[in-house]
Amino acid sequence: MMEFDPTRPKWMQIADVIRKRIADGEYPPDHLISEVRMEQEFSVARTTVRKVTAALREEGLIITTPGMGSFVARR
Numbered sequence: 001m002m003e004f005d006p007t008r009p010k011w012m013q014i015a016d017v018i019r020k021r022i023a024d025g026e027y028p029p030d031h032l033i034s035e036v037r038m039e040q041e042f043s044v045a046r047t048t049v050r051k052v053t054a055a056l057r058e059e060g061l062i063i064t065t066p067g068m069g070s071f072v073a074r075r
Contacts, residue, residue: 002042011051014042018052022061022072033062033070 002017004010018038021027033056038049053070056062064070 009051010042010044011048011055014038014044014048015052015055018056019059019061027072029072029074031072033072035070 002013004013018027018033027033033053035046035049035053038044038052039046042048053062053064057064057070061073062070063073
C-alpha cells in the first residue's frame with residue numbers, strides 16, 4: 001500500500017502515480033484506467049478516485065467514454 005504524504009491531498013498523489021505510469025509507458029494508449037482498481041490499490045474512496053480521473057481528463061491524459069470507462073489518450 002502507498003504511504004501518503006499528509007501535507008498533500010491523496011488524489012493529487014495518486015494522480016502523480018498515474019501520470020508517471022502513463023509517461024513511462026506502463027499504461028500505454030487505450031489502457032483502461034479502472035476506478036475500482038484504483039480504489040483497491042490505493043485504499044481510497046470512490047470520490048477520491050473521481051477527483052483523480054477528473055484531473056487527468058482535464059490535462060488530456062485520459063478520455064472517459066460513458067458506459068465504457070476511462071482510457072489513456074493517444075498522443
